[in-house]
Amino acid sequence: MNNKPEISLEEFEEIERFILGEISSEEKGAFEERIITNQELRREVNFQRSLQATIEVDSWIKNKENSKVSRKLISFLKYGIAASVVFILGLFIWLQPWNSESSSGDIYTAYFYPDPGLPVPMSSTDSYQFDDGMVSYKEEKYQEAQDIWTNLAQDQPTDTLAFYLAMAKLNQKEFESSAQFLDQLLEDSNSEFYQKALWYRSLIYLKEEEKESAIQLLEKLNSPLYKKEELLEKLK
Amino acid sequence: MGSSEEYWFQSPEKALSQAYSMNIEWCKSYVVKNSGTIEDAEDLFQSCIHVAWVNLKTGKFVGSQEKFNAYLRQICKYKWINILKTRKPTSSINEDRNDYNEGNQQDENWEENEIQTNLLIESLMQLGEGCREILSRFYFKKSSLKSIASSRNTTEKSIKTIKFRCMNKLRKTYLELQRKHE
Numbered sequence: 001m002n003n004k005p006e007i008s009l010e011e012f013e014e015i016e017r018f019i020l021g022e023i024s025s026e027e028k029g030a031f032e033e034r035i036i037t038n039q040e041l042r043r044e045v046n047f048q049r050s051l052q053a054t055i056e057v058d059s060w061i062k063n064k065e066n067s068k069v070s071r072k073l074i075s076f077l078k079y080g081i082a083a084s085v086v087f088i089l090g091l092f093i094w095l096q097p098w099n100s101e102s103s104s105g106d107i108y109t110a111y112f113y114p115d116p117g118l119p120v121p122m123s124s125t126d127s128y129q130f131d132d133g134m135v136s137y138k139e140e141k142y143q144e145a146q147d148i149w150t151n152l153a154q155d156q157p158t159d160t161l162a163f164y165l166a167m168a169k170l171n172q173k174e175f176e177s178s179a180q181f182l183d184q185l186l187e188d189s190n191s192e193f194y195q196k197a198l199w200y201r202s203l204i205y206l207k208e209e210e211k212e213s214a215i216q217l218l219e220k221l222n223s224p225l226y227k228k229e230e231l232l233e234k235l236k
Numbered sequence: 237m238g239s240s241e242e243y244w245f246q247s248p249e250k251a252l253s254q255a256y257s258m259n260i261e262w263c264k265s266y267v268v269k270n271s272g273t274i275e276d277a278e279d280l281f282q283s284c285i286h287v288a289w290v291n292l293k294t295g296k297f298v299g300s301q302e303k304f305n306a307y308l309r310q311i312c313k314y315k316w317i318n319i320l321k322t323r324k325p326t327s328s329i330n331e332d333r334n335d336y337n338e339g340n341q342q343d344e345n346w347e348e349n350e351i352q353t354n355l356l357i358e359s360l361m362q363l364g365e366g367c368r369e370i371l372s373r374f375y376f377k378k379s380s381l382k383s384i385a386s387s388r389n390t391t392e393k394s395i396k397t398i399k400f401r402c403m404n405k406l407r408k409t410y411l412e413l414q415r416k417h418e
Contacts, residue, residue, distance in 0.1 A: 003411060009400050046294045051406055052375050053293035054356040056248040057286045058368070059376035063249070064256070 003047050004040070015041075015048050067139065104206040104214070104235075111231060112203050115167045115196065118160075130161070142168045159185060163193040170200060179204045186217075195223040211235055244301045245292060248376055251301075255285060258305055263312055271320060280319070284312040287353045296349075314346055355417065359410040367402035374399060 017023050018031050035042045117138050120131045133148035146168040153161045166181035182204070185197035198221045205214035215235055221228045245251040260281055267277035288308040291297040297307055360368065373379040385395045 003407075005408070005411060007404065007407065012400055012403065047407070047410075048403075049294045050290045050352070050356060051403065051410070053290040054286070054353075054360050055368075055371045055375045056293075057252065057282075057289050058357070058360055059372035060249060060252040061282055062372075064253075 003043055007044065011044070012048075015045055019045065019049055019052065104209045104211050107231070107234060108203050108207040111206075111227065112170075114171050115164075115200075117164070117167075133164070137164065137168060140171070142171045146172075159188075159191045159193050163196060166197070166200065170204070175204050175207055195221060195225070199223070199226045199228075206235075245304075247378075248289075252285065252289065254301070255288075255305065255308060256281070259308055259312075262309060266309075266312065267316060270316060272316065276319075280312055280316055283353075284308055284315055286357065287311050287315075287349050290353055290356065291349065311346075311349075315350075351417065355410055355413045358413055359406055362409050363402065363406055367398075367405065370395065370399055371402055371406075 014031075018028065023031065035045060117134055120134050120138070129148060129152050133145040133152070136142075136148065137145035146165060149161050149165050149168065153165060162181045162184050166178045166185075169178035169181070179201060182197045182201040185191050185193050186201060188194065191197070198217050202214040202217040202221070205211070205217065215232065218228055218232050218235075260277075263281045263284075264274055264277040267280060268274065272280075285308065288297065288304065288311050291307075292304060297304065299307070363371075370384060373384050374381070381392045381395045381399070385392045388395070
């Protein structure tokens with residue numbers, strides 16, 4: 001590659017827009033004609049493509065290695081440190097009489113933990129996109145999961161999508177928009193996500209310091225998964 | 237490029253992860269069968285995917301995802317044979333040494349590919365962490381200039397300029413390394 005030593009910002013941006021497909025079809029046609037006739041430009045386009053490809057592979061390798069490390073760390077935390085922390089926290093809470101002046105927001109923090117998500121099968125064809133989002137959700141890439149599921153929900157809105165969109169948003173502290181999805185689910189007490197929606201919506205009410213609304217929802221809750229009685233006792 | 241074949245690799249993150257999941261087990265089994273270890277296979281795969289990906293993005297390789305997998309495996313075989321030659325001249329290869337050329341539709345200059353990708357990696361390694369992060373977020377994560385700027389408390393214009401400087405630095409480093417190599 002005998003490329004020239006310097007390239008101007010204008011040249012760089014023009015080539016970049018072409019490579020990234022950010023130009024109109026007319027501009028693209030004209031640029032492709034120039035590539036055919038101008039060897040220097042052709043070389044530069046390929047050079048920029050190879051630089052971008054190197055950045056992509058390098059980033060992918062880094063991501064892969066980071067996720068390996070964090071998976072190891074998570075399981076270590078899960079079975080080691082987490083157990084000690086939970087024990088110490090439990091002891092602390094048990095020894096302390098509940099401070100009645102604690103804000104509802106603090107209670108939210110104490111009781112909120114992310115929904116673990118659904119299992120992702122190794123191979124699936126009909127729910128591929130949903131599963132793709134679930135993989136991102138489990139990797140705590142909540143924005144990525146949200147983007148995938150938002151697209152999917154536009155074509156086929158389901159209770160499952162509504163609930164996990166609410167969870168993806170809640171994990172990013174988007175309380176208001178998460179509550180909107182949970183409210184949809186609370187309209188149908190037969191929905192399989194109704195109980196989960198009651199729990200997480202009541203926690204959002206606590207975050208918003210709306211204690212009475214939270215209590216009303218908690219009283220409807222009938223699931224052994226959540227510490228309903230304990231929480232109600234603290235709120236009353 | 238320009239046919240529907242290019243759509244399968246539009247998202248680098250997804251396409252690279254799929255290439256990994258579709259080929260890593262094959263790579264491990266090939267390397268272990270031919271005097272290597274699982275760790276060798278992981279290292280080998282990273283270096284093969286780089287060559288294959290650059291060739292895909294620059295149009296040296298054109299084809300479907302299935303053909304790309306076959307192409308990637310050819311590169312791995314070629315590279316592994318070369319590694320074994322340098323490690324131990326007597327190391328055995330259980331398959332035909334020339335089988336990486338089988339079915340290869342592309343006109344390849346394997347050695348040139350190898351030199352080019354090594355120089356590309358070396359150039360990137362010489363770039364500062366800040367530059368690498370911005371370039372990674374823009375080209376790999378496909379984050380907008382606006383979101384990169386807001387996460388760094390700066391303006392979109394400033395990120396645009398920094399990105400250009402970083403790419404220019406990367407470009408210059410490569411050209412310098414290439415000149416030294418010639």
